[in-house]
Amino acid sequence: MKSSKNSTGAVNNVSANKIANGFPDFHHKMSKKIAQLTKVIYHLNTKNDDHEFQLNSLADAYESEIEDIIRDTTAKLAMFREQIEKKNNDTKITDIVKTLTSKHNQERQKAMDEFEEFKRKAKEREEILKREYEEKVKDLTRTLQNVKEEFNQRLVRFTTLTDELEKNKNKGDADMRLQHNKEVEELVHTYNKSIMIC
Numbered sequence: 001m002k003s004s005k006n007s008t009g010a011v012n013n014v015s016a017n018k019i020a021n022g023f024p025d026f027h028h029k030m031s032k033k034i035a036q037l038t039k040v041i042y043h044l045n046t047k048n049d050d051h052e053f054q055l056n057s058l059a060d061a062y063e064s065e066i067e068d069i070i071r072d073t074t075a076k077l078a079m080f081r082e083q084i085e086k087k088n089n090d091t092k093i094t095d096i097v098k099t100l101t102s103k104h105n106q107e108r109q110k111a112m113d114e115f116e117e118f119k120r121k122a123k124e125r126e127e128i129l130k131r132e133y134e135e136k137v138k139d140l141t142r143t144l145q146n147v148k149e150e151f152n153q154r155l156v157r158f159t160t161l162t163d164e165l166e167k168n169k170n171k172g173d174a175d176m177r178l179q180h181n182k183e184v185e186e187l188v189h190t191y192n193k194s195i196m197i198c
Helices: 001-021 024-086 090-170 174-197
Strands: none
Touching: 024 090, 024 174, 090 174
8 A cells, every 4th residue: 555655756756857847837836826716715715805904994984974073963952942042032933943853863763774875875885895705715716726636636647658758669560659749739729728718
């Protein structure tokens, strides 16, 4: 068991060295693609964090504005109450206070309704963005996994063909070399095509 693992590791090291020596561009493109996918995932996570920060800032601003309106209205009501106490017999001031109180209550209710609507919409937007980002991250992770699996499968095929070619190179088997070149071209072509699709 142990020797089989060691021989597999040795084959993988030999194969990786062969690919690195024979196809440095192939290895470079693969590394570059993995780095690009990692950057996209990081960018999506950062964008999601920024969006949450903006939503929290907007909520704080709305709450602060509502508190200012309430303080302002309370100050106005206190001023009118003082005037009412000075002029108890004047019914016009009482009507004005009732009107202002009613207006204050309406404005306060309207502000609270707008704030609740804002919170509801912000939460909906946040949920939608969260689902979209999670789906994008899942898609990118699946794509990366597929590319890695395909790369490993092709690496095994390439190693097998390379080993067969090395065994037969002293025999001068031209058909085997043609087959090897064809396989290598297909491998490079298919990998380039998969990179372009991603």
